[in-house]
Amino acid sequence: MFVITADQRRSTEHGDRVEQILAAIRDWSDAHRSxxxxxxxxxxxxxVQLVLASAGSAVDLGLMLMRAREWSVGIGTGxxxxxxxxxxxxxxxxxxVHARRAVERAKGKGEPAPIVVSGPDARGAEAATALTQLLASVVRRRSDAGWEVADLLDGERTQKDIAQALGISEQAVSQRIASAMIDEERRARPVAAMLLERASGGIRP
Structure with missing residues (x-):
């Protein structure tokens, strides 16, 4: 199992955003119901907290929360x-227990991105944390222009389709894909999920 615990950062400054993120996660859950x-x-x-059966979905939700830039996220497995x-x-x-440990660590200033994995395989958890934090940094630094393309790049639309939808050239779409590191991020997600499985003790090196 995978437990996601997310704690809002600087809520006294920005106000309570829990209802907003609950609505966003419920929308996300509709596509990941199984x-x-x-x-x-x-x-x-x-x-906020929820329990998932899939490492891939845990990574996906964790990075969705990183996009919001307002949450410390702990992914606990076991x-x-x-x-x-x-x-x-x-x-x-x-x-x-691991989710609590992870989110408390994610709140610390020493982490490069506020997302941490904890599980029974400590080495696997550290490896999963390292890659997930790298992906989180990519997601958190992506520009609005990069997200415009990323949100449309769903495997069905071509770059030509996206260019027409945004009113820009295909070359501009290609440049945004490269600068936003969309391909690199998406190809690394399954690796992060594999490392998360290892953290749970489900995969041995």
Missing amino acids: DIVLDVERTVGDE EVDLPLGDSARASSGEAF
């Missing part, structure tokens, strides 16, 4: 106590 074990909820204060409760808040187990 991977949702326990739906997202506010747990305490300005913190066993959970069965049967699970009716909600994440009512559940417990190793994965929840």
